[in-house]
Amino acid sequence: MFHKEGYKIMTLTAIILIAINIITYSLINVYWVKFAILVVSIILFFLILQFFRNPKRTTSLNNKHIIAPVDGKVVAIEEVYEKEYFKDNRLQISIFMSPINVHVTRHPVGGKVTYSKYHPGKFLVAWHPKSSEENERTTVVVKNEIAGEILYRQIAGAMAKRIVNYAEVDSEVVQGSDSGFIKFGSRVDVFVPVETKVNVEINQKVKGGVSIIADVPS
Numbered sequence: 143m144f145h146k147e148g149y150k151i152m153t154l155t156a157i158i159l160i161a162i163n164i165i166t167y168s169l170i171n172v173y174w175v176k177f178a179i180l181v182v183s184i185i186l187f188f189l190i191l192q193f194f195r196n197p198k199r200t201t202s203l204n205n206k207h208i209i210a211p212v213d214g215k216v217v218a219i220e221e222v223y224e225k226e227y228f229k230d231n232r233l234q235i236s237i238f239m240s241p242i243n244v245h246v247t248r249h250p251v252g253g254k255v256t257y258s259k260y261h262p263g264k265f266l267v268a269w270h271p272k273s274s275e276e277n278e279r280t281t282v283v284v285k286n287e288i289a290g291e292i293l294y295r296q297i298a299g300a301m302a303k304r305i306v307n308y309a310e311v312d313s314e315v316v317q318g319s320d321s322g323f324i325k326f327g328s329r330v331d332v333f334v335p336v337e338t339k340v341n342v343e344i345n346q347k348v349k350g351g352v353s354i355i356a357d358v359p360s
Contacts (some may be wrong), residue, residue: 144194147306147323155190159183175244196246199351201318205288208356211250212330212346214239224333226276226281227257231334245324248351251292252301252317259282280307289358291334296324
């Protein structure tokens with residue numbers, strides 16, 4: 143299964159690659175050159191397909207759990223001052239996605255969207271200290287009846303050139319459902335109350351919609 147955000151790019155890529163190979167076979171008589179171009183075309187198209195894959199995930203709905211919004215590796219767990227929305231200290235859990243990860247963003251909790259904002263910006267590498275404030279990004283806050291307000295931020299990386307955000311203010315969302323998509327490498331930060339119990343460690347790999355990254359304090 144592929145994500146809808148990839149259909150246009152996959153179709154355009156296929157057309158361009160087919161055209162290149164038709165022209166190559168018509169104008170070039172050297173067999174190994176034609177074969178090499180064909181192999182490179184197949185590999186390139188395969189990479190595009192795998193990037194836009196959208197595997198079906200079954201989320202065990204639980205208002206006491208905060209799940210990973212994306213696939214990737216945990217690169218930061220730290221208390222920080224969140225100045226855009228909460229304007230107080232929060233625990234930040236950052237997940238880095240490489241180009242080979244699934245890039246679907248999923249809601250870490252279910253509830254009502256109370257805030258959703260897009261910020262244009264730079265394209266620093268996703269692990270750069272200033273990327274969360276200077277890169278292209280979107281900030282979404284979902285209010286859950288038990289967890290309270292949970293903020294997550296999609297951050298574009300050096301390769302990412304477009305962030306797609308489906309969250310709309312006042313809409314009701316289901317935990318684990320699609321929240322957006324980031325094209326070609328990125329990071330997602332989740333901001334939770336400082337007393338929240340974190341269930342992951344630095345460098346741990348997580349799966350979006352499945353892995354429980356934190357538990358709401360009882």
